[in-house]
Amino acid sequence: KQEVTQIPAALSVPEGENLVLNCSFTDSAIYNLQWFRQDPGKGLTSLLLIQSSQREQTSGRLNASLDKSSGRSTLYIAASQPGDSATYLCAVLMDSNYQLIWGAGTKLIIKP
Amino acid sequence: DAGVTQSPTHLIKTRGQQVTLRCSPKSGHDTVSWYQQALGQGPQFIFQYYEEEERQRGNFPDRFSGHQFPNYSSELNVNALLLGDSALYLCASSLGYPPQPQHFGDGTRLSIL
Numbered sequence: 001k002q003e004v005t006q007i008p009a010a011l012s013v014p015e016g017e018n019l020v021l022n023c024s025f026t027d028s029a030i031y032n033l034q035w036f037r038q039d040p041g042k043g044l045t046s047l048l049l050i051q052s053s054q055r056e057q058t059s060g061r062l063n064a065s066l067d068k069s070s071g072r073s074t075l076y077i078a079a080s081q082p083g084d085s086a087t088y089l090c091a092v093l094m095d096s097n098y099q100l101i102w103g104a105g106t107k108l109i110i111k112p
Numbered sequence: 113d114a115g116v117t118q119s120p121t122h123l124i125k126t127r128g129q130q131v132t133l134r135c136s137p138k139s140g141h142d143t144v145s146w147y148q149q150a151l152g153q154g155p156q157f158i159f160q161y162y163e164e165e166e167r168q169r170g171n172f173p174d175r176f177s178g179h180q181f182p183n184y185s186s187e188l189n190v191n192a193l194l195l196g197d198s199a200l201y202l203c204a205s206s207l208g209y210p211p212q213p214q215h216f217g218d219g220t221r222l223s224i225l
Contacts, residue, residue: 004154032212043116043202043218044155089154097168098210100145102154 002027004092006103014111015082021075021106023090028068031093035064035075038087038105047088048075052095080110114139116205116217124223125193133188133220137205144186145211146178147202149219155202161186162209190222198224 003026013019023033032051036044048057048064050073056065061078073090089105117136125131137144143162147155157170161180175191184205190197200221204214 031210034213036216041200041221044204044216046213046215049213091154093210093212098160099157099168099170100147100155100214101157104152104154
């Protein structure tokens with residue numbers, strides 16, 4: 001059974017810092033991995049999608065990497081801003097049944 | 113270009129009642145997936161519809177059922193509501209199968225009293 005873990009559960013950093021969020025998964029038979037952002041009481045916004053054959057994806061100040069063999073992904077946020085404050089979730093789409101399995105998220109607070 | 117829309121936004125029910133939640137997919141999308149997100153947790157997959165058929169189902173009891181209409185919109189029905197059904201219910205749409213990438217609505221907040 002696939003398990004997705006995100007560490008840390010919460011993170012508070014001053015504005016301007018670079019930071020890394022971690023995601024690990026137990027079953028490497030994935031189709032892709034996605035990073036999402038969720039603002040309080042809201043739905044999910046897709047940030048980056050990495051196909052299983054890819055190593056990384058970049059969008060603006062965000063960079064996500066994928067090491068499928070070791071079951072790890074990282075989301076790197078450069079020059080953090082208060083507007084980056086949100087919960088960040090990673091999810092893997094399983095090869096076997098195309099179900100999206102989620103981590104519990106990292107709650108990020110960027111202090112002005 | 114309308115994104116994924118869900119209705120209602122909020123809903124309050126009592127134990128034992130039944131509820132229907134609705135989802136309109138993003139224009140051009142034909143696959144709809146439903147998720148339950150309890151407070152402070154990641155979403156849990158409920159089921160997924162493509163071509164008006166349930167293609168995949170997560171570990172949810174039969175009290176949870178759904179439907180996809182010819183216009184690709186979808187409903188989630190929950191019978192015999194329990195306190196533990198209180199959650200944010202999210203709908204996601206995508207084009208084709210496998211369902212990726214998935215685009216999410218803002219969800220329906222269901223509270224059971």
